[in-house]
Structure formats: C-alpha cells, structure tokens
Amino acid sequence: MVPIMKLLFIILLTVPRGIFYQQKDPYESARERMVSSQIVARGISDQETLRAMRKVPRHLFVPVSYAEEAYSDRPLPIGYNQTISQPVVVAYMTELVKPAKGKNALEIGTGSGYQAAVLAEIVDTVYTIEIVPELAKEAAARLKILGYDNVVTKYGDGYKGWPEHGPFDIIIVTAAADHIPQPLKDQLADGGRLVMPVGNPATVQYLILLTKKKGKITEQQLEPVWFVPLKRLK
Ligand code: SAH
Numbered sequence: 001m002v003p004i005m006k007l008l009f010i011i012l013l014t015v016p017r018g019i020f021y022q023q024k025d026p027y028e029s030a031r032e033r034m035v036s037s038q039i040v041a042r043g044i045s046d047q048e049t050l051r052a053m054r055k056v057p058r059h060l061f062v063p064v065s066y067a068e069e070a071y072s073d074r075p076l077p078i079g080y081n082q083t084i085s086q087p088v089v090v091a092y093m094t095e096l097v098k099p100a101k102g103k104n105a106l107e108i109g110t111g112s113g114y115q116a117a118v119l120a121e122i123v124d125t126v127y128t129i130e131i132v133p134e135l136a137k138e139a140a141a142r143l144k145i146l147g148y149d150n151v152v153t154k155y156g157d158g159y160k161g162w163p164e165h166g167p168f169d170i171i172i173v174t175a176a177a178d179h180i181p182q183p184l185k186d187q188l189a190d191g192g193r194l195v196m197p198v199g200n201p202a203t204v205q206y207l208i209l210l211t212k213k214k215g216k217i218t219e220q221q222l223e224p225v226w227f228v229p230l231k232r233l234k
Contacts, residue, residue, distance in 0.1 A: 052121035108158030109174035113139035129158035175230035201229035
C-alpha cells in the first residue's frame, strides 16, 4: 500500500466511531421494554415515575458482570450481601411517595444509588444514607459521574434520619425492620409520605405507607415484599 493510503487507513481505524454517528445508549430499548412489560403492565401509571424509570441507566448501577441482566424482572446482587431492588418495586415505591418538583426526599439504604437517582430525576434534592462504607463510597462516586448533583450522600446509620436537612416531604427506607424508626416519623413533613418494608426481616414484610396530616400519622399496609434487613451501628 502506498504510504499515504496506509496512513489514512490507520487514521480511519483509530478515530472513535462516535464521530461518524450519534452514539446511542445500547440499553435504551431494554429499558423501554422493562418499563412497558414490567412496570406499566403491573399498573404503575404516574407519568413522572415512568419518565424517570425510562431515563436512569440501571445497567450502570449493577456490577459490570450483571449489566446484561440489569433490566430483567428481578433484584440483583451489588456486593456486600446487598441487592438492588427489582425494577417494579423501585417504581412502585417511587409512585407511592408522590414525587414532584419542589419536594425533598430522604432515602435510608443508598445501596447502588439507583433508587436515589430515580427520585433525583423528579424531586429537588435527595438525601441518602448508607451503612456499608464501601457501598456508600461507590454510590457517591457513581452518582457524581452520572451528574446527579442534587443527591447528597452520607455514610452512617440511617435509623436516626438526617435531622439537619429535615423535615422531608418524602422518606423511602429500602431495608426492612420490625418497626418504623421514630426519628423518621418525626422528620416527616406535614403532608409528607413515608414508605418502608416492615415485618420479619428473615421472612416476609409488607410495604407500609405513612402519611402525615396536621401532625397526625395514618398508616396503610400494602403489598408483601422482601428486602435485606435494616442494620444498626453499635
Ligand atoms: N436502594 C438501594 C437498594 C437497597 S438494599 C438501591 O437502589 O440500590 C438496602 C441497603 O440498605 C443496603 O445497601 C444496606 O447496606 C443498607 N442499610 C441497611 N441498614 C442500614 C441503615 N441502618 N442505615 C443506612 N443504610 C442501611
């Protein structure tokens, strides 16, 4: 090959392909299918929740070895004996707390940061606490890289909430216990909604929805679910 042709050939081989065509998220259609077949099909209809579920790149919240399964209808391991919830459970809990612009949210159990990102697509600010230091660090880095500047992360025991930033319009607890921590009830704003799996952490739990109106708390028992246990720092 003439040297100039050879050089051109090498240049063509080495320039990133993105220069020639708009790069598309390879998981976009998997995500769309997840929303229609797992979430809309099961009755989730809040448009903001569906928009967020269509947008957040769930495959970037699971270990690389699980990326191909990120949009399947099940929870997945994220290390340290913890799991990222099944997509429909994330969507259901998100819809239950009625997220909207102008609201703030507290999440206990950051895990991968996925639920926090879904909320952050809708509400103003998400405060999220994680008790496993490695997961807290990984999630904070991931959320930063993905541009979720409205998520504030912290390592620690979420049992006591985060009083400095309360009261919260929304509180989501993504780990199970046999009762709802009193500090979280106290940090729920008037008109606010709290959702948490409550029951025997080793067997079955039910999602409980608390609503606070004029200081009075009402409790509703919803679907059976399975979550990892809420731990306590000694
Ligand atoms: N919401 C997460 C999944 C949560 S799994 C996601 O979207 O990926 C439950 C998480 O709660 C685990 O990471 C676990 O370490 C954490 N956790 C358990 N007890 C906790 C506590 N007392 N305070 C904060 N986080 C806790």
